[in-house]
Amino acid sequence: MAELFRMEVEVQSAIITEGLLALEHGSSETAKLQDLMRATHSLKGAARIVGRNAAVQVAHAMEDCIVAAQNSGLILSAKHIDTMLRGVDLLVRIAQVSDEQFAAWEARTKSEIDGFLLSLSSPASPDLDALLGQVEARLPITGDTTRPSGSKIIPESSSTAEPSETAARRSAGTSRMLRVNSDNLNRLLGLAGEVLVDSRWLSTFCNEMVRIKKQHQKLLNTLELLSDSLAHVELDKRSVGYLTELRSRATGIQRAVGEDLDAIERFDRRLGSLSTRIYQGVLDCRMRPFLDCAHVFPRMVRDLGNSLGKSVKLEITGESTPVDRDILDKLKAPLDHILRNAVDHAIEAPAERVRLGKHEQGNIQLVARHSAGMLLVTVSDDGYGINGDELRQAVLEKKLAASEMISSMSEAELFEFLFLPGFTLKKAVSEISGRGVGLDVVKNMVKEIGGSVRITSQAGQGTRLQLELPLTLSVMRAILVEVSGEPFALPLARLDKAVALAKEQIQSVEGRQCFALGEQYIGLISASQVLELEESRHGDEVAIIVIGDKTARYGLVVDRFLGEQQLVVRPLDPRLGKVPNISAAALMPNGSPILIIDVDDLLRNIENLTAGHRVSQINRSDSAEIAQTRKRILVIDDSLTVRELERKLLGNRGYIVDVAVDGLDGWNAVRSGNYDLVLTDVDMPRLDGVELLKLIRKDSRLKSLPVMIVSYKDREEDRQRGLEAGADYYLTKGSFHDETLVRAVSDMIGGIN
Secondary structure (H helix, E strand, C coil): CHHHHHHHHHHHHHHHHHHHHHHHCCCCHHHHHHHHHHHHHHHHHHHHHCCCHHHHHHHHHHHHHHHHHHHCCCCCCHHHHHHHHHHHHHHHHHHHCCHHHHHHHHHHHHHHHHHHHHHCCCCCCCHHHHHHHHHHHCCCCCCCCCCCCCCCCCHHHHCCCCCCCCHHHHHCCCCCCCCCCHHHHHHHHHHHHHHHHHCCHHHHHHHHHHHHHHHHHHHHHHHHHHHHHCCCCCCCHHHHHHHHHHHHHHHHHHHHHHHHHHHHHHHHHHHHHHHHHHHHHHHHHHEEECHHHHCCHHHHHHHHHHHCCCCEEEEEECCCCEEEHHHHHHHHHHHHHHHHHHHHHHCCCHHHHHHCCCCCCEEEEEEEEEECCEEEEEEEECCCCCCHHHHHHHHHHCCCCCHHHHHHCCHHHHHHHHHCCCCCCCCCCCCCCCCCCHHHHHHHHHHHCCCEEEEEEECCCEEEEEEEEECCCCEEEEEEEEECCEEEEEEHHHEEEEEEEEHHHCEEECCEEEEEECCEEEEEEEHHHHCCCCCCCCCCEEEEEEEECCCCEEEEEECEEEEEEEEECECCCHHHCCCCCEEEEEECCCCCEEEEECHHHHHHHHHHHHHCCCCCCCCCCCCHHHHHHCCEEEEECCCHHHHHHHHHHHHCCCCEEEEECCHHHHHHHHHHCCCCEEEECCCCCCCCHHHHHHHHHHCCCCCCCCEEEEECCCCHHHHHHHHHCCCCEEEEHHHHHCCHHHHHHHHHHCCCC
16 A cells, blocks of 8 residues: 555645646636636545555645635735645655554654644644754655755755656556556566567568579570470370470469468468567566656746746646657756756746846746657757857867867857766756766767767857667667678667778778778778687678767777668676677577677777777788788888878878888887788887887897898988897988989889889
8 A cells, every 4th residue: 555655646746736737827726726726635545545644644735735826816926835845745756655654653653643633723824844854854864855944945855756667647547557567567568579570480481582593584495495396206195295294293382382472461460460569568568658768857847947036937848658668767857957057057047038138037848758759858948158268268278179170160069078977068067967978968868779979059149968778778770891701780870880801991090900081081990900800801892880970980890791680688697797899689580699899898908999099900911922922011110201102102002001200109000910011110109110210120030031221311320320229221212312222122122022
């Protein structure tokens, strides 16, 4: 009974809160007062049944206020609304107290509460507020929901508890509610998803049957040609009989295959439709109206606005939009941060709004809708908007980008800084904001579930923030790829592009292989290296998946694309712990398992490999024929101009040229690569050319590797120092104007055949 009481308080408190806020915003009083009367009366009766007399007294006092407003013409002021909202919070807290705690508490406070009730002279009396304070002060501590007696309402804790089934009040009297364990529902959804995926196997079988039918038709055509060619040949009766029987059986088989194929296709359509309806039906059971998440926000926005001296109204559109329970649960915190930012940062004070020609009451709109198979949640306000100049100045002060880069950024690129951890435009920290964690939380949640977030703003007119999220986390669209002979799935929502390039389009810049995507160069890394699998060999065409965001994008090189597929996501056994680079698993239509790649984990590992200069070359071991005809050279120089000049000079003569940006980068490259010659400068950061030479000569595998020093230092002592360190050739950079460099390289390792 106590559990049922808690559920009823959750539902009825949401109705009371909605009604009180509607009254405050000038809604039709008669209908709303009647709704409030029914809700408080129901709570009073339910509290009496379970013996929660304190709740009975609070509900009764609230009921008296409502009756006075109905019958005595009492106008409910903002103070009345505030007090009754506190009463709603108090009823929720009383319902959450355990029976053991409540019995002891009630025994201590019963006489005091009775005395206050007797002293109530009228519903307009402040005695109700005093009663709430006394009851609240003596409630047992039940976690973060408590508040000291007489304290100011703090917006963070003023909202009502979320009802477990707010939809019940929408459908009361029209359908019977049934409580189902969420684990059972998830398991049922997983099975329904597997049925949906498995049903598609018949389509593959039908395609194979069609192929067999076509092959059999070719056989029939061949028999017809054979019959025509033997028409002028005299055959014995047995041969004629065999030929006739063969044609008859082949025709019969073709007819039977066609009939069976038609039957299978009809069954495939029925099974596909049935499995889709089953899956959709189970999925609908997981769906909850958007209002279940959003119903607490109007109260929160109102209380927060009042605490800041602002008048703010929240309008919600799309309350009945169905949302997956998991998505809805994850939406609560981000939307809370967004709305708090809107009230605190965006909405102006009433006097300022009037001066700007706006209505003194700020307006925030929260809209939820489905679009193109995604859930779109939009929060927009009519406040200040984002000042681009202030944002650029903040980025510059925090040294997040160079001034030249900031000035050339588009508005969309500039707004991305707002999502960085610790980034804020507020000058002072308050209880509500100023620490720069709000939009960071939003970004992390959106990335976690495979969505996206976008901000648009117009200075002085307002800001609009849109979340684009998947409808459910149980099924995902994925692109299937092969890496080292094994299939893997990557969520389509987390990918930027999938491209296939000819190997000739792969370039080497700053010691890294990359390719041009529009105006940006995307660094390449082999998926087999990141996943720690056997190194893959690639043909003339390279399959690339582009992942990451605008600040860091990478080209993940896979063996080949296997197509796009809808997969039912199955979590890994928790006993496995966190599997590196893997988030979950799924079953293919043929029943074989496939691992789903964790893109965030993958990106972290790529960044670690890149930072440690441990990225291996794509196809660094070329075919034997290429290896025999083309020599590979490593150019090490901290000057971009010199590196590119040497690379072009030697590349134009047919050599394969890789570059490294300094001595340490060159040392990492020479150990992981297979080079015929190293060209190095002397003066370089982190590790100079002479020290690099000493390391090479000490390595048993590299000590015979030819090394040429190319330096501006042309004094004899500099030349002697380089040769003593182990250089095979010393060349000054002033010789670049002629063919000296190319001739020297050709003399050392030979030319290109």
